[in-house]
Amino acid sequence: FYSFKIMLKAVILIGSPQKGTRFRPLSLEIPKPLFPIAGHPILYHLIESCAQLRELREILLIGCYQPNEALSRFIANAQQTFNISIRYLQEYASLGTGGGIYHFRDLIKSNVSDKDVFFVINGDICADLPLVEMLQFHRENVGDKGFTILGTEATEKQSTNYGCIAWDKESHEVKHYVEKPSTFVSTTINCGVYLFSKVIFQILSETYRNNQQIYNESLPIFHESSSTFTTYDTGFARENIRLEKDVLSKLGGTGQLYVFPMANRFWTAIKNPSSVIYANRHYLEIYRMYHPERLSKQSDSNGPTIIGDVFIHPTACVAPSAVLGPNVSIGQDVTIGYGVRVRESIILGSCVLQDHCCVLYSIIAWNSTIGPWSRVEGTPNDPDPNRQFSKIEKDSLFHDGKLHPSITVIGNNVSIPGEVVVLNAIVLPHKELGSSSKNQIIL
């Protein structure tokens, strides 16, 4: 039984500019966590999930982004919307998934009783997160014994792309944890959502010391200048701790780690544009259930034809002859012309889709223009809906030297002329396309 003085906190790991390279060119403009899906940033959806926890008082964002206007504005708006204190803690260097938590341990610990827990959530996931149920599970079944990790089911083939959890179906105790194994371990995978008590800091501390030792031993001996040491291995900070490899792997089989399996709810890691289109569809579906006011309804005469779930920002200007949906999100100040067709796509702020153009399975970034009668089309890489627990397949960009057919991504400030086709392509920002392009990356 817990008292009401509890101060529940959540830590969201928003990563660093070095992360999310597979998400380029979309991550060139803004931090990946701020990328809008279904009209709201990825981070907004996570905060909205956290806001379901009535006791939650504070969210700490840990990352390595330079403070920027977009992030500050987002935080200010979110604090107001959700009435939760949100603070951004900037790492001096990219410290890994565990390093940041350890580095900012004092800020996380403050105002948290020894008995209490805090959430740690990876900032690059999109999901219908069952945080309330997970907390309840932890309090009823785990308590002082240790920590809880959120798990979801994948197919055998897909599971090895994720952290795999072998667990006791009775006690929910994690018997074995291994990150991205090369052979099959378990179909239960790590969702990147954890409930930790303060005990985690002792474990992180031990890991930290251990890593320091390994790090020092691996250094070449220099006698002249100590400054050489700090720049010795770029990209590897001394305080780097990988939560999954360094910590969770060790916790398996110790009786300290328990899994809360997510039932058949939507979960995806946002790694590539395919997962963005997939997440867009599922967030729109969640809107239909919990926030129907966010979705566009078919109006009788003046509005465009709406098929399925469609989000249209109120400032967007859409011609009545346009046909949108299913699973389309239209951003701020977007202009959509006569007879435009958009399906399974995200159109970001200030884009112009000129008359008769057709956009399918694509992401059009800010301020881009698609000319009349042009066709922008990608190839969906959705999980097989007929296979239970399917996730987005890991996809490398190239296959046998050819660009793998995938979602078409048009970077920001790109201008696509009329009457061309852009098929399975990635167009980097600030390009003026001259002609059609198929299965290409356009630098």
Added chain:
Amino acid sequence: MKALILVGGYGTRLRPLTLTKPKPLVEFCNKPMVLHQIEALAEVGVTHVILAVSYLSDMLQREMEVEAKRLGIKITISQETEPLGTAGPLALARDHLQVENEPFFVLNSDVICEFPFNDMIKFHKEHNCEGTIVFLLAGPLALARDHLQVENEPFFVLNSDVICEFPFNDMIKFHKEHNCEGTIVVTKVDEPSKYGVVVYEQNTGKIDRFVEKPREYVSNKINAGLYIFNPAILNRIELRPTSIEKEIFPAMASDKQLYAFELKGFWMDVGQPKDYLTGMGLYLNFARSSMPDRLSRDNGTVGNVLVDPTAKIGERCRIGPNVVIGPRVIIQDGVCLKNCTILADSLVKSHSWIANCIIGWRCNIGQWVRMENTSVLGLDVSVQDELFINGGIILPHKAISESVSEPKILI
């Protein structure tokens, strides 16, 4: 006067259109190919047209009966029992051609051009020679021997896949001047290595030799598929499968009996889809100067556009340049068409974009469909909304529900 049109075989290069109609009946610029030729012949007083075919189709027979009535001429269909090459059909048509003891033209039936039959006849009369015109599609010249040699007058042979501004008058004049067995019309092409080129004396036109697909440049003039021959040529042709180009012409050239006549104006062999579309552009350009009233001046048309009066075109479309729209076709609002032919009774729904394609009869193209890269749709093909067809050759009665993003044939 008489004409022999050698229609020939199955027209495989123009499939899938020729799976539904024999090639002479496939519409080129809203008129069956062979009618471009027959009408021009009728206009200059030809009263009897013989079509030499290597396979007989009821459809061709029926259509020709109708056309014969309409034009007030006689049309006979002469069938080869076995393929006789490019010279044999002439021999086969002998009985028809020799009755009136007149010279005749031989034309290859794939050729579309301005058909200057009047000029030809005028010229012909000036030289006091009656003429018969023969369209040579594919078949044997030798079969028509009896028709052709009686009067001992020169005759034309035309290659049926070609369109150009047929300069028949000048050809006859030229032919009479050199007074040898044969005249071949030659035309200049940009890429001669794809064709058999003709090497001849520039000032006289006397043909020296033929070089098939030369690797190194020897000449940029190729055989345009229009000929005039004296009946003496018939003695060179036996009633067996014979290639006039490979066997007869080289022999005539070595006997110094063959002359080249340079063609001015447009020329195109329209026997395959890509060239059909190029030929369409050339023909429409020619139509702009010769029959400008037939071209559309409606709102939203760009360049040369030929629209059948029974076709309907919606608003906010952009049609052209180089578009032919057949009878009863419906083009819905906001469609963009460029360099394509839409055959009779087809429907193109809103916001679709079609360039460089031939859409067959009774096709149904959905909304926001993009078609390009010499896609050819046969009869009664339907393409679902929002698909992309890139170089798809689609056989009749197919329903397409998935994009064809790379060129391929859908059986």
